[in-house]
Structures are given as C-alpha cells and as structure tokens.
Amino acid sequence: MSSSALEVKGLSKSYGDKSVLRDLSFTAALNDFSVICGKPGNGKSVLVRTIMGLEDVDAGQIIVRGQDVTDADSGSRDIGYIPQSFALYPHFSVRKNIEYPLTLIKASKEAKTEAVDRVSELLKIGDLLEKMPVQLSGGQKQRVAIARGLSKATDVYVLDDPLVGLDFKLRERLIEDLRLTQEKLKVAFLYITSDPLEALQLAKTVLILADGKIIQQGALADVYDAPSSLPSMTTLGFPEANVIPGKIQSSNFTSEIFEAVVDVTGGSTAAIAGIRPEGILIGKHPGTIAVSATLTLLENLGSEFAAYLDVKGTQFITVLSRTDIEGLKLIESKNLTISIKPEAITLFDFDSKKKIGTGVAHV
Amino acid sequence: MYDINLKNVTKSFGSLNAVNDITFTIPKSSVTVLLGPSGCGKTTLMRMIAGLEVPTSGNIFFDDIEVTRVPTKRRNLGMVFQYPVIYRGTSVKRNLELPLLTEKLSKEEISKRVHDVADLLGISGDLNKMVEELDNGTRQKIAVGRAIARQPQIILFDEPITNIDITAKLELKRSLKEVFSRLSQTIVYVTHDQTEAMTLADQIALMQDGVITQCAPPKEIYERPKSQFAGWFLGNPGINFIEKEHISQTGSGITSSLFSQTLEAGSMASKVKVLGVRAEAIEVHTKQTAHSRAARVVRKSLGIGGQYLLDLEYGSLKVKARVPHQRGREIGENVWTSVNSSDIIMFDENGAAL
Numbered sequence: 277m278s279s280s281a282l283e284v285k286g287l288s289k290s291y292g293d294k295s296v297l298r299d300l301s302f303t304a305a306l307n308d309f310s311v312i313c314g315k316p317g318n319g320k321s322v323l324v325r326t327i328m329g330l331e332d333v334d335a336g337q338i339i340v341r342g343q344d345v346t347d348a349d350s351g352s353r354d355i356g357y358i359p360q361s362f363a364l365y366p367h368f369s370v371r372k373n374i375e376y377p378l379t380l381i382k383a384s385k386e387a388k389t390e391a392v393d394r395v396s397e398l399l400k401i402g403d404l405l406e407k408m409p410v411q412l413s414g415g416q417k418q419r420v421a422i423a424r425g426l427s428k429a430t431d432v433y434v435l436d437d438p439l440v441g442l443d444f445k446l447r448e449r450l451i452e453d454l455r456l457t458q459e460k461l462k463v464a465f466l467y468i469t470s471d472p473l474e475a476l477q478l479a480k481t482v483l484i485l486a487d488g489k490i491i492q493q494g495a496l497a498d499v500y501d502a503p504s505s506l507p508s509m510t511t512l513g514f515p516e517a518n519v520i521p522g523k524i525q526s527s528n529f530t531s532e533i534f535e536a537v538v539d540v541t542g543g544s545t546a547a548i549a550g551i552r553p554e555g556i557l558i559g560k561h562p563g564t565i566a567v568s569a570t571l572t573l574l575e576n577l578g579s580e581f582a583a584y585l586d587v588k589g590t591q592f593i594t595v596l597s598r599t600d601i602e603g604l605k606l607i608e609s610k611n612l613t614i615s616i617k618p619e620a621i622t623l624f625d626f627d628s629k630k631k632i633g634t635g636v637a638h639v
Numbered sequence: 640m641y642d643i644n645l646k647n648v649t650k651s652f653g654s655l656n657a658v659n660d661i662t663f664t665i666p667k668s669s670v671t672v673l674l675g676p677s678g679c680g681k682t683t684l685m686r687m688i689a690g691l692e693v694p695t696s697g698n699i700f701f702d703d704i705e706v707t708r709v710p711t712k713r714r715n716l717g718m719v720f721q722y723p724v725i726y727r728g729t730s731v732k733r734n735l736e737l738p739l740l741t742e743k744l745s746k747e748e749i750s751k752r753v754h755d756v757a758d759l760l761g762i763s764g765d766l767n768k769m770v771e772e773l774d775n776g777t778r779q780k781i782a783v784g785r786a787i788a789r790q791p792q793i794i795l796f797d798e799p800i801t802n803i804d805i806t807a808k809l810e811l812k813r814s815l816k817e818v819f820s821r822l823s824q825t826i827v828y829v830t831h832d833q834t835e836a837m838t839l840a841d842q843i844a845l846m847q848d849g850v851i852t853q854c855a856p857p858k859e860i861y862e863r864p865k866s867q868f869a870g871w872f873l874g875n876p877g878i879n880f881i882e883k884e885h886i887s888q889t890g891s892g893i894t895s896s897l898f899s900q901t902l903e904a905g906s907m908a909s910k911v912k913v914l915g916v917r918a919e920a921i922e923v924h925t926k927q928t929a930h931s932r933a934a935r936v937v938r939k940s941l942g943i944g945g946q947y948l949l950d951l952e953y954g955s956l957k958v959k960a961r962v963p964h965q966r967g968r969e970i971g972e973n974v975w976t977s978v979n980s981s982d983i984i985m986f987d988e989n990g991a992a993l
Contacts, residue, residue, distance in 0.1 A: 316804075414677050443676055443831045448876055455938070476941035477948070497967070500941060514943055554945045554964055573813045576837035576857055577943055578874040579919040579961065584813070595944030597919070598858075608816070 280342075281306045281432045281464035282327070282355075287336035289322055296322045298488035300336070305481070306431060307462040309455065313475035313511055314485030320468050323485070324436045327466075329353050340432060351381075356433035358425030360440055362417045364409040370420050371405040377428045395423040398457050415446035419453070426457070435467040439474060451477050473514045476500070484508045506629040509550045509622060515582050515593045518551045521626065529623060529635070533587050534565045536618050540633030546626035549635075555620025556594040558583070558604055563638040564615035571610045574601065585614060640667040640825050641701040641792050643688055648697035650683050657683040659849035660697070666842075667702075670819050670826040671854075674836040675846035676872070681829045682797060684846070688827060689795055690714050701792070716793040717786030721802050723778040725770050725785070731757075732766040735784050742789060756784040759821060760814055776807025780814060787822065796828040800835060815839060833873050837861065845869055867990035870915045876948070878984070879921075879958040881914040893985070896956045897921075898978045900930045904985060907993045913986040918948065920982035921960035923968065924975040931975040936968045951976065 282304040289297040296319040304310040314320050325331040327338060329350035338346045345353045364373045372379075374395060375388045383391075396402045399419050409417060422438060435454070439447045455478060458465045469475055475482055476496070483493045486507035492499055503509035509517045522531030524547045529538045531549065540547075560566050569585040569592060581601050585592040592614065596606070606612075621635030643665040650658040658680045665671045665688075673681040686692040687699060690711035699707045706714055725734050735753045744752075757763040760780045770778060779799055786794055799815070800808055816839055819826060830836055836843050837857040844854040845868075853865045864870035870878035885896045891908045892901040897916065904911055924931060937957075938950035945964035950957060951974070960976065968974055985993045 444833060444875070445676060445831075445872060445877070455940075473942070478940070496941060500945065513945070552945055573809075573816060574838070575809075575812065575834060577834050578837065578861060579917060580943060580946075582943075584809070595946075598861075608820075 280304070281340070282466060283337075283339040284327070285337040285339065287323075287326060287338070288334045289319075289326060289331070290334055296488055297326070297333075300485075300489050302483050302490040302493055304432070304464050304466045306464050308481050309458045309465045309467065309478060310481045310483060311467045311469060311475045311479035312483045312485050312490070313469055313472060313479075315511055316470050318470075318485050319488045320437070320470065320485060324434060324468055327434055328355060328357055354428075354430050354432070356425050356428045356430050358422050358433065358435040358438045360437045362414075362421035362438075364417055364420060364424075366409050368409075369405070370401065370407050370409070370412070373409065373420060374405075374424045374427050376424065391427045391429060394429075395426045398426065398460065399423045399453055414442060415449065418442060418446070418450065422450070422454070422457075426461075431463045433463060433465050435465060437469050437471075438467075440469075440471070447474070454478060472512055472516070475512060476514065482512060484511050486511060502631075503550070503622065504631050506548055506550055506624040509552075509624075513552055515553050515595065518553070518556065518592050520549045520551070520590065522547055522549060524623070524632075529621070533590060534567050534616060536565055536616070536621055537636045538621065538623055538633050539636050540623055542625075542632055545632070547632065548624045548626055548629070550622045550624060551616060551620050553582070553593045553595045555617045556592060557615040557617070558594065558596060558600065558606070558612060559615065560613050561615040564617050566613050566615050569612060569614045571606060571608055571612060573608060574606060585612075587614070640823055642667045643793065643825060643827070644700040644702075645684075645688075646698045646700070648684070648687060648694045648699060650680075650687060650692060651695045656849050658687070658694075661849075661851055663844065663851055663854070665825060665827055665844075667825045668823045669841040670828060670839055672828045672830060672836040672840035672843050673846060674830060674833065674840075674843050674872075676831060679846040680849040681831075681846050685795055685797060685827055685829050688793075689716060689718060714793070715791050716795060717789060717791040719779070719782050719786050719794070719796045719799045721798045723775070723782035725778055725781050727770055729770065730766065731762060731768055731770060731773070731781055734770060734781050735766075735788055738785050738789050752788050752790075756788045759787075759818055760784050774804075774807050776803050776811045779803055779807075779811055783815070783818065787818070787824075791824065793825045793827070794822070796826070798830050799828075800832070801830070812838060833875070837873070845872060847872075863992070864915070864984065865992050867913060867915065867986050870984065870986075870992075874917060875943075876918055876959055878915040878917050880986075881916065881956065881958070883912050885956045886911065886914060896953045897932060897958065897976075898930060898980075898983075899932055900980060902980055902983060902985070904993070907985065910987045910993060911985045912988040913990070915984040915986060915992075916958065916978055916982060918959045918961040920978055921951070921958065922977050923949065923951075923960050923962050923966070924977070927975045928977055931977040934974055934976050936970055936972045936974060939967065939970060 280303045285301050287297050287300040326333050374392050378388045479496045482496050482499050483490045492504045492508045520531050525544050529536045569587045572586050573584040575582040581596045583594050618635035619637040623633040625632050645663045648661045675681050739749045843860050844851045847868050853869050861873050887894045888908050891905050893904050934951040934953045936949050937952050940948050942948050947962050947967035949960045
C-alpha cells in the first residue's frame with residue numbers, strides 16, 4: 277500500500293491582484309508516478325517553485341514525509357528536482373555535473389561515486405561520464421540533467437516538464453527511461469506537464485490542474501473515463517475532446533448539431549456535451565446519432581490519423597486507423613456522415629462546468 | 640518549375656561532415672520533407688539549396704542550371720523560417736506588398752496577388768490589421784504569404800511550425816496543407832516532427848548522420864522502412880525489434896518467440912538477424928487462437944484516441960502492442976497474441992531491410 281510522501285493543503289498564492297494558486301490541495305504517494313497536467317497559464321511553474329521552497333506561499337501547508345516544511349528552506353526539504361531546461365555546467369565533466377548536488381552538501385567521495393554509479397546505470401550514460409557537456413547531443417544532455425536530479429538519494433522527486441522542447445523521438449525514449457526509473461526506485465515522482473500525451477504515457481496517478489486548483493485526482497484510466505468536469509475532460513486526452521454547447525429539456529440534450537437522450541441530475545438547464553474522439557465514428561452505424569460533416573484535415577500520426585471535421589461551423593475530431601482511411605477512401609473536402617456514440621457523451625453544467633450526466637445508449 | 644538536383648554534395652564543419660556525399664533529386668511541383676533527428680544535416684542541406692551555405696564539395700542544379708555558388712537572391716526562391724520574418728509596425732497588407740515592390744509589377748497586379756495570397760491563407764479579414772495585433776500562427780501565415788506572393792520557382796520551409804503555440808499549430812498545419820495542394824512550386828520542408836512530415840509530404844527524405852537513408856511517400860516509408868532506423872523513427876512508438884536471441888532459423892524458415900508460425904524467408908533466411916513488428920500489428924486476444932503465443936501484460940499507458948499501449952512479455956522478449964480503449968487489458972493479465980506474417984519486416988546484421 278502506498279503512503280503519502282508529499283501533501284499540499286489549501287495552497288494559495290497571488291501576485292498583486294492576480295490570484296495564481298487558489299486553495300490548491302493534493303497528495304503524492306510513495307511508489308507512484310503522479311503527473312500534474314494543466315494547460316499553459318494555469319500556475320504549474322508557481323506550484324513547482326512553492327513546493328521546492330523557492331517561493332513563499334500566501335496560505336496553506338506543504339507537508340513532506342509527514343513534516344510541515346512550509347516555512348523550511350529549500351535545501352532542508354530533501355526533495356530531488358529535475359528542472360525544465362538542462363542547464364549543465366559547461367566547465368564540468370558529466371561526472372562532476374551529476375555529483376554537483378552532493379558536492380553542495382559536502383558528501384563524501386565514496387557517496388558521490390556510489391550515486392554516480394547508481395544513476396548512470398539507471399539512465400544508461402556510463403559511457404558519457406568523462407565527456408564534457410559540449411560533446412553531448414540534446415537528448416544526452418537531458419539524460420544527464422535527469423541523472424543529476426536523481427543523484428540525490430531521496431524518496432520524493434519533482435520533475436518540472438523536463439522533456440519540453442526535445443525532439444519527438446528523444447521524448448519517446450526518455451518517457452520509457454523515466455517510467456522504468458520510477459519503477460526501480462519505488463519513490464514518489466511528481467511530474468508536471470502541459471502535454472496531455474506525456475501525461476497519458478507516464479502517469480499512474482493523474483492530477484488535473486485548472487484555474488489554480490487541482491480539480492480531479494485519481495488513477496489515470498479512472499480520470500480519463502470519468503472526468504468530473506469539462507476542464508478535466510479537455511485537459512487530459514489527445515486529441516482534445518469535442519465540446520458542443522446546448523440545453524437539456526426533459527431528458528433530452530439538444531444542440532444545433534445533434535439531439536440525444538440523456539440521463540442527468542437536475543432539470544432544464546444550459547449544458548455542454550463533451551465527446552472524446554473515439555466516441556465519433558465515420559459512416560452510419562447502428563445505435564448512433566448520424567450527423568453530416570465535411571472532412572477538413574487528415575493529420576497523419578503514424579499508425580492512425582486525426583480526422584478534423586466541420587459540422588455547421590463547429591470542429592469535430594476523431595481518430596482513424598490507417599486501414600479505416602484506406603477502406604473509406606477519405607480525402608480532405610469530402611462530405612460524409614459521422615456517427616456519435618450516445619454512450620460516449622458526457623454532460624456538464626454550462627456555468628459550473630461540473631458533470632451532470634451522460635448520454636443513454638440506444639437499445 | 641525546377642527539379643533540384645544534388646550531385647555528391649558534402650558540407651564539412653571542421654572534421655564533421657554535416658552533409659555527406661548526397662546525390663538526390665527533389666522533384667518539381669511536389670512537397671519533399673527533409674525529416675530527421677537534431678544534427679542529422681537536414682537544415683544544412685536546405686541552407687545549401689538556399690545558397691546560405693556553400694558546399695565543401697559537390698554541385699547543386701536547378702533543372703540543369705548549376706547554382707552551387709549562385710547567391711541566394713539570384714536563385715528565385717522563397718523562404719519561411721522558424722520565427723516569422725515580418726515587418727512590425729506595418730499592416731498585414733503592407734507586409735505582403737513589400738516583397739512585390741522590387742518585381743516591376745503594376746499596382747493592379749500587386750493588389751491582385753496580395754488578395755489572392757490572403758484568400759489562400761484565410762487572412763483576408765486581417766489585411767488592414769497591424770501585425771502586433773495577431774497571434775504567432777497568423778504571423779507565420781503572413782511570412783508564408785510573403786514567400787509565395789512573389790511566385791518563386793522554389794519555396795523552402797525551415798521548421799515553420801516548431802515555435803508556434805499548440806492552439807495555432809493545427810490551423811497553420813491545415814493552412815499549409817491547403818496551400819501546398821494549390822501551389823505548383825517545388826517545395827522543400829525541414830522538420831524533426833514525423834507527424835508534420837507524414838501529413839504534409841508527397842515524399843519524405845529521411846536523414847541520419849548526414850545522409851538520406853530513404854526517400855519515399857509517407858505510407859511506404861511507414862509500412863516498408865528500408866532500415867531499422869526508419870522503422871524506429873517513424874511511428875509513435877517506433878517499430879518493435881525482435882533481436883537475434885529471440886529468432887531461430889531452420890532452412891529457409893524463421894521462427895520467433897513472438898509468433899508461432901514459420902516465416903518463409905527463402906534464400907535470405909541466413910541473413911535475417913532482426914525482425915520488426917509495429918505495435919498495431921500485434922493482435923491481442925483473451926483466448927488462444929491459431930498461431931497465437933502466450934504473453935503477460937507488464938505495463939500499460941494511454942495514448943492517442945484513448946488507445947492503450949501495452950508492454951507485453953514473452954519470457955525475456957518484450958514488445959509493445961496497441962489496443963483500442965474498450966479492449967484495454969489489466970497489468971499482470973495473461974493474454975494471447977498473434978501477428979500476420981505480412982506485417983513482419985526482416986532486417987540483416989547492418990539494420991537494412993531484406
């Protein structure tokens with residue numbers, strides 16, 4: 277059973293009139309890969325700085341291993357930190373760069389050697405140790421930066437969007453490395469990102485950050501399958517969920533685009549329907565809601581395509597396999613029928629954006 | 640329009656050959672994407688086509704006219720860079736007009752071209768706005784407009800989407816695809832992003848260590864990579880590799896821990912050292928089926944369109960398989976998998992497809 281390694285309670289932070297973090301709370305457990313996913317401008321960087329002790333909080337508590345460290349200085353919190361940019365010291369070898377956090381705390385030579393051996397094996401950089409940073413590729417530099425962050429043997433690590441800006445394939449490799457590293461170390465990883473695909477690929481537990489708060493926390497598949505609010509649904513998922521405004525009257529959702537029978541709490545209200553891309557099919561299918569659309573772009577993602585469709589001026593996205601594309605002979609500008617699975621519809625209150633119900637499958 | 644012909648082109652920086660003896664034709668009136676990881680030489684190659692670098696050796700021709708040492712301004716080409724090159728403090732319309740003023744065109748012709756380009760890029764409504772009022776994606780559209788308004792023979796794009804924020808990226812990609820389908824110019828486009836490459840290209844020239852390892856249409860390069868590198872680079876995740884310790888050869892047949900059928904490799908059987916199988920080609924079943932193998936789900940994550948990516952173990956062999964969301968399996972679950980023989984690619988000891 278995992279236990280809480282890091283707990284944040286009621287954290288608030290403002291800059292002048294601008295409130296960035298608003299009564300934000302969450303826990304991150306030992307032996308868990310927790311990912312905070314939020315769209316740009318939602319306070320991720322401020323949150324990292326407050327957890328690391330680089331910035332004071334206006335209200336709330338930060339608790340590490342059961343101890344309140346809200347007012348403790350950064351060094352005494354004993355949190356490993358992997359930053360966004362791989363700022364390696366250019367005049368130090370890779371080995372000295374990795375040792376540096378231990379040099380700062382005057383660790384023994386043996387402790388430094390042990391740490392370098394441990395992390396270089398984890399990140400497969402043993403052959404780079406005597407090189408200088410200038411001799412490394414971008415991916416190697418970031419791997420060294422991650423190793424430096426891990427050289428401090430602790431049980432709580434904060435990873436501040438460490439893969440941002442890296443080549444696609446480097447990211448794919450490092451995602452694999454990070455997952456395996458966390459599994460081997462069995463420590464708490466708290467990873468912060470604005471990239472939903474990274475969150476989906478890395479997280480065991482996901483925390484959705486929106487409007488300065490953690491609005492939902494849970495096992496990855498649970499949050500993906502049952503978002504508690506519209507921002508939760510649109511933040512986690514790639515491509516982003518489709519969003520259609522409308523209203524609910526007598527167990528019916530009506531919009532300019534489609535109507536559906538729904539199961540909701542509450543009476544007549546303005547509402548928003550959220551539908552993940554996989555809830556939309558191309559062509560007519562039994563038990564679905566058929567809508568006319570125009571294909572505007574096929575984005576080739578490799579094994580699948582993201583199909584962007586225009587329905588009465590509203591953009592819809594679905595994901596199709598290569599065989600779908602070839603079988604259906606799809607090309608851009610083509611008019612076609614799309615089918616919405618009613619059970620894939622999640623309904624949210626228009627004002628509060630909270631979940632109020634779901635679509636009802638056709639029998 | 641021009642073909643671009645490269646003959647034994649090399650560019651060295653000190654002891655490093657950034658581009659190494661490339662002989663290659665970029666066909667006229669098509670979109671060729673130079674794709675590869677950082678440092679593969681793709682930008683250097685494009686800069687030589689543009690005349691911004693001179694090859695250390697080799698020759699560059701536009702059709703049969705040699706341009707190796709011809710200055711950029713005499714090559715009749717347009718360029719779009721990572722950061723939009725536009726004039727601040729002026730309107731969108733003025734930005735589009737400026738490159739046309741040196742072309743000795745009538746006022747009517749200039750006006751026509753500006754409006755045609757704005758229509759094509761979907762920025763007609765922005766013509767009288769100042770560029771400061773616009774987001775980065777629209778600014779990049781203006782830069783594209785400036786490059787195409789002169790109607791050059793060749794247009795070069797150097798990672799034009801890389802620094803655009805995620806919301807504007809899609810619109811720009813859609814716009815570029817539309818523009819490319821309407822233009823008859825020769826287009827060369829540099830990127831490290833496989834999705835951009837596969838979405839926009841007529842053909843992808845995949846580069847590694849200063850050479851072009853394969854040039855083919857997106858579908859062909861994805862489905863039939865000529866090397867392990869191409870199989871790994873295209874796709875998310877890259878292709879699964881089954882290394883030699885998991886492969887056996889008997890006569891002309893190849894067997895593996897991944898599948899139970901025997902692959903017929905004919906006279907090439909002895910050369911097969913690695914097999915490649917894409918994640919989506921591995922079918923995952925809950926019960927044993929014909930030609931299936933038992934495996935265990937050891938890890939899973941979500942991906943595009945809610946699909947699950949499963950890490951499967953067959954003894955010491957590990958591969959990734961992709962399954963639809965509704966068929967996601969549990970960690971620790973025992974499953975059965977199968978692969979069609981036609982989805983298996985054989986590679987030799989040098990990583991070349993057989």
